[in-house]
Amino acid sequence: MNMAEAPKETSIASISKVIAKIGTSTSTVVAGAFFLALAYQRDSFMLTFFTGSILNSISSKVLKKVLNVKRPEGYEGKGIQPLDGGMPSSHAMSLGFICTYCIIQAFSFFGNEIQTIAISLGLMLYATVSLIYRVQCKLHTMDQIIVGLVCGITNSFIWHSLAFGKNLILPGVNIMELVSTLLPESGIMPIQYLAIPALFGAAVVGSFERRFSEWLSSKKVKAS
Numbered sequence: 001m002n003m004a005e006a007p008k009e010t011s012i013a014s015i016s017k018v019i020a021k022i023g024t025s026t027s028t029v030v031a032g033a034f035f036l037a038l039a040y041q042r043d044s045f046m047l048t049f050f051t052g053s054i055l056n057s058i059s060s061k062v063l064k065k066v067l068n069v070k071r072p073e074g075y076e077g078k079g080i081q082p083l084d085g086g087m088p089s090s091h092a093m094s095l096g097f098i099c100t101y102c103i104i105q106a107f108s109f110f111g112n113e114i115q116t117i118a119i120s121l122g123l124m125l126y127a128t129v130s131l132i133y134r135v136q137c138k139l140h141t142m143d144q145i146i147v148g149l150v151c152g153i154t155n156s157f158i159w160h161s162l163a164f165g166k167n168l169i170l171p172g173v174n175i176m177e178l179v180s181t182l183l184p185e186s187g188i189m190p191i192q193y194l195a196i197p198a199l200f201g202a203a204v205v206g207s208f209e210r211r212f213s214e215w216l217s218s219k220k221v222k223a224s
Contacts, residue, residue: 023129030095034201052163056093069087072141076136081139086140087144089145089148091130091131091140092131093149096153096155099124099127100157
């Protein structure tokens, strides 16, 4: 082996490990960070954001059933290959929705400042690395990733406009105002009610049904 090629191969291997680490932990990291943010800021903004994310995830599952497109062959990831359809990618839809919503808010809060640029680039980089992994291990095709991103980004713009009463088609709809009427006078959801979004998040965003299937399969293997 050419000695000059050894550092290159080492660098490539290190990059691959980083991509795999980020890719395999995306669901846990994103869902965990979202729940911590909701637990800290239990107001109408976060509850509306959370509701939109859940509806976006549900729509991805509905689209999978309707389109019924298989995942690519030759799965190389860890654990059991998901049995649901691959079009669109649920991860891409969730990341597209959440990252876009956060970027829109960053622009609204900071304007065209360095903070907005840093937040936007950081979120886009994280989403890109995570989705590269899903293509590399053949969980999805590139088409499935792109369709998922387009759907998630589109849903995010629509939901954000409805949340703030800025939708051109439905200007009278302001979801945050509606949510605020359901909260106590303090405008903060009581902490004991966090169990409700936690259950929804585990079931929808965290791919609960897939993890449960893996757990059952492992139990069957041990029993045999």
